[in-house]
Amino acid sequence: MDETFIPLRLKAWSQTAYGLLIAIQKLKRSKPNGDINVSEIIESIMNGQESRIGFKSAIKTKHIKRKSITYSIKDGAAQKLFEDAVRLLVADLVVLFDDLSSEILAANGFLNVPNDPGSKATFLLARLKEKVEKEETIIRLKAKNEHIAKKETALKVWSAIGMIELIAIRNIIVHNKGVWNETAINLLAKSGVVTLPNIGSCVQFTMSDLLMYRRAVRTLLNKAMSLRPGDCDT
Numbered sequence: 001m002d003e004t005f006i007p008l009r010l011k012a013w014s015q016t017a018y019g020l021l022i023a024i025q026k027l028k029r030s031k032p033n034g035d036i037n038v039s040e041i042i043e044s045i046m047n048g049q050e051s052r053i054g055f056k057s058a059i060k061t062k063h064i065k066r067k068s069i070t071y072s073i074k075d076g077a078a079q080k081l082f083e084d085a086v087r088l089l090v091a092d093l094v095v096l097f098d099d100l101s102s103e104i105l106a107a108n109g110f111l112n113v114p115n116d117p118g119s120k121a122t123f124l125l126a127r128l129k130e131k132v133e134k135e136e137t138i139i140r141l142k143a144k145n146e147h148i149a150k151k152e153t154a155l156k157v158w159s160a161i162g163m164i165e166l167i168a169i170r171n172i173i174v175h176n177k178g179v180w181n182e183t184a185i186n187l188l189a190k191s192g193v194v195t196l197p198n199i200g201s202c203v204q205f206t207m208s209d210l211l212m213y214r215r216a217v218r219t220l221l222n223k224a225m226s227l228r229p230g231d232c233d234t
Contacts, residue, residue, distance in 0.1 A: 006100060006221045013089075013096055014214070020085045021207070028078035035070040042069065086210055087173050093210075094170045097121075097163060097217050104224045111229075118167045122190050124224055125160035131231050132157060159223060162216030164191035169203055178203045 043064055098117040101124070105113045114120050168188040172180055180197045189196060 006218065006225070009096060009100060010214070010218055010221075013093065017089050017210070020089070021082070024078060024082050024085060027081070035072050038069040038071050039064050082207075083205075086205055086207065087178075089210060090166070090170050090205060090213075091174050093214060093217060094167055097166075097221065100221050101224055104221065105227075108225070108227060109229050110227075118164065118171070118187050121160060121163040121167055121220075124220060124227075125157060125164065125191070127227055127231070128157045128160050128223060131227070134231075156223075159216045159220035161191045161193075162213060163220050164188065165193065166213040166216065169205060172203060173205065178205075 046064075094117050098120065101117075101120050102113065105120075114123050165188060168184045168191075171187070172178055172184045176184070180199055180201050180203070182199060185196050185199065
């Protein structure tokens with residue numbers, strides 16, 4: 001698989017994220033009050049675009065009436081918009097991991113890979129742990145009777161742990177209004193997190209969190225690129 005494949009896909013996601021956040025920040029700083037006429041904005045965008053979907057849709061094109069679509073600006077609206085955008089980006093980041101990890105593992109010869117993103121992340125965590133343990137064993141065998149100092153292995157598993165965390169968070173954001181439930185906590189427990197959240201507690205996901213987990217996605221996908229089915233054979 002082309003080594004530029006992952007960076008390009010993640011860059012596209014990142015640029016979309018930055019564009020959304022810039023637009024929201026500008027809206028917040030402009031401090032508008034009342035209703036914004038979204039109809040005119042949509043119509044202006046539509047006039048500069050040509051649809052090419054490759055077939056004739058059964059859905060009829062409908063003209064947008066003036067002032068038929070409005071966006072109400074109230075106190076805290078920009079902050080709510082920011083939080084909603086982050087939620088969308090979290091969900092899309094997990095979809096991106098799901099798609100890319102499937103393609104990478106298939107290209108590297110892995111068969112019977114789990115279908116859902118949570119199972120894929122736990123699958124990768126198990127494979128990475130096996131590889132780390134094998135590398136540590138080789139180091140000890142080569143050392144023989146020599147003093148074996150504590151040594152960092154070349155392969156880390158933090159990114160796979162972080163991916164499981166992200167998917168657990170994504171699941172409750174998308175399916176449970178951001179409230180921790182038993183299913184999500186059970187998935188989170190597979191990552192090895194020591195202190196688990198309480199059932200019924202709410203998630204407050206920030207921009208800092210989003211960038212932190214994006215790094216985990218990028219790192220894990222890069223590590224998956226180097227995995228082969230025979231790496232962990234004993």
